[in-house]
Amino acid sequence: MKWGVVTFPGSLDDRDALFALRDVLEQDAELLWHKDRDLRNADCVVLPGGFSYGDYLRCGAMARFSPVMESVVDFARRGGLVLGICNGFQILCEAHLLPGALTRNRSLSFICERIIVKVENSQTPFTCAADSGELLRLPIKHGEGRYVAPADELRRMEDRGQILLRYVDQNGEATDSANPNGSTHCIAGVANDTFNVFGLMPHPEHAVEPMLGGDDGIRIFRSIIQSLG
Amino acid sequence: MLVKVFITPKRGVLDPQGRAIEHSLKSLGFNNVGQVRMGKYIELEVAAASSEEAASEVKRMCDQLLANSVIEDYRLEVERA
Numbered sequence: 001m002k003w004g005v006v007t008f009p010g011s012l013d014d015r016d017a018l019f020a021l022r023d024v025l026e027q028d029a030e031l032l033w034h035k036d037r038d039l040r041n042a043d044c045v046v047l048p049g050g051f052s053y054g055d056y057l058r059c060g061a062m063a064r065f066s067p068v069m070e071s072v073v074d075f076a077r078r079g080g081l082v083l084g085i086c087n088g089f090q091i092l093c094e095a096h097l098l099p100g101a102l103t104r105n106r107s108l109s110f111i112c113e114r115i116i117v118k119v120e121n122s123q124t125p126f127t128c129a130a131d132s133g134e135l136l137r138l139p140i141k142h143g144e145g146r147y148v149a150p151a152d153e154l155r156r157m158e159d160r161g162q163i164l165l166r167y168v169d170q171n172g173e174a175t176d177s178a179n180p181n182g183s184t185h186c187i188a189g190v191a192n193d194t195f196n197v198f199g200l201m202p203h204p205e206h207a208v209e210p211m212l213g214g215d216d217g218i219r220i221f222r223s224i225i226q227s228l229g
Numbered sequence: 230m231l232v233k234v235f236i237t238p239k240r241g242v243l244d245p246q247g248r249a250i251e252h253s254l255k256s257l258g259f260n261n262v263g264q265v266r267m268g269k270y271i272e273l274e275v276a277a278a279s280s281e282e283a284a285s286e287v288k289r290m291c292d293q294l295l296a297n298s299v300i301e302d303y304r305l306e307v308e309r310a
Contacts, residue, residue: 103300
C-alpha cells in the first residue's frame with residue numbers, strides 16, 4: 001500500500017509521520033504538498049500535526065481551503081482512508097469530514113505529556129490491530145484539543161461506535177482526572193459514520209520506538225496496513 | 230459598507246477564557262459581574278449597493294468560514310462607511 005502525508009505551511013509533524021511510516025514500518029510513503037491536488041495514488045492520506053496557516057481564525061479553518069484538501073475530501077467521500085493527527089483532526093472537523101469541533105483546553109494551558117487512551121472499538125480500519133479495551137500510552141501536545149459536539153450527534157456517535165479512543169486512567173476508567181483537556185465524554189479520537197476517516201489528538205507517530213518513550217503508536221499504523229492488506 | 234461581525238461561543242459550550250475573565254473581575258471586587266463570554270470581533274469593508282446586500286454577503290462568509298456553527302454564534306452590524 002501507499003501513504004501520502006500532507007505538508008501544509010505550518011505543519012510540524014509531517015516528517016515525523018514519514019519517519020514512522022518509512023523508517024520504522026518500512027512503508028512506501030511520500031509527502032504531498034498543500035498546493036498540489038494530486039494525491040499520487042495514496043491508499044491512506046495522513047494530515048499531520050502542527051499549526052497549519054498559523055492556526056489563524058480557528059485551528060484548521062484555513063487549511064480546509066487549500067487545494068490538496070479538495071482532493072482529500074473527494075478521496076474520503078469515495079471511501080479512501082484518511083488519518084488526521086492533532087492539527088489534522090482539527091482540519092478534518094473544519095472540513096466536515098468528522099463531526100464536532102476542537103476547542104481551547106479547559107485549563108487554558110498548552111499540554112505536553114504522556115496520557116493513556118482506551119481503544120473503544122477495534123472493529124475499524126484504524127484500530128483492528130488492537131483489542132477493544134486495550135490501553136495505549138501516547139503523547140499529546142496541544143492547546144486546543146477539547147472535543148465538543150452537539151448532544152444528539154454525540155448520542156448517535158456513541159451508539160454507532162464512532163468513539164474509537166477515550167482518555168482513561170491506569171485502570172481503564174474514563175474519569176475526570178484522566179481527562180487532560182476537558183473533552184466531552186473523555187473523547188480522544190473519533191471516526192466518521194462510514195469509518196474511513198479518523199481523527200485523534202494523541203500522536204501515534206511520536207510513539208513508534210522504545211527510544212521515543214514507547215511504541216504503542218504503531219498499533220494505529222499497523223491497523224491501517226492490516227485493513228488494506 | 231462596513232460590516233462588523235461579533236462571534237461568541239454558543240450557550241452551553243464551555244468557555245474557559247470567559248470563565249477566567251469572570252473570576253479575575255470578581256477578585257478585583259466587581260461582584261456584580263455575571264457570566265462572561267469571550268469571543269471575536271471582525272470588521273469587513275464590503276462593496277455593496279445596500280445594507281441588506283452587504284449583510285447577506287457577510288452572512289454567507291460567516292457560514293462558510295468566519296464562524297464555526299458547531300461551537301459559535303454570530304451577529305452582524307452594517308454601517309455605511
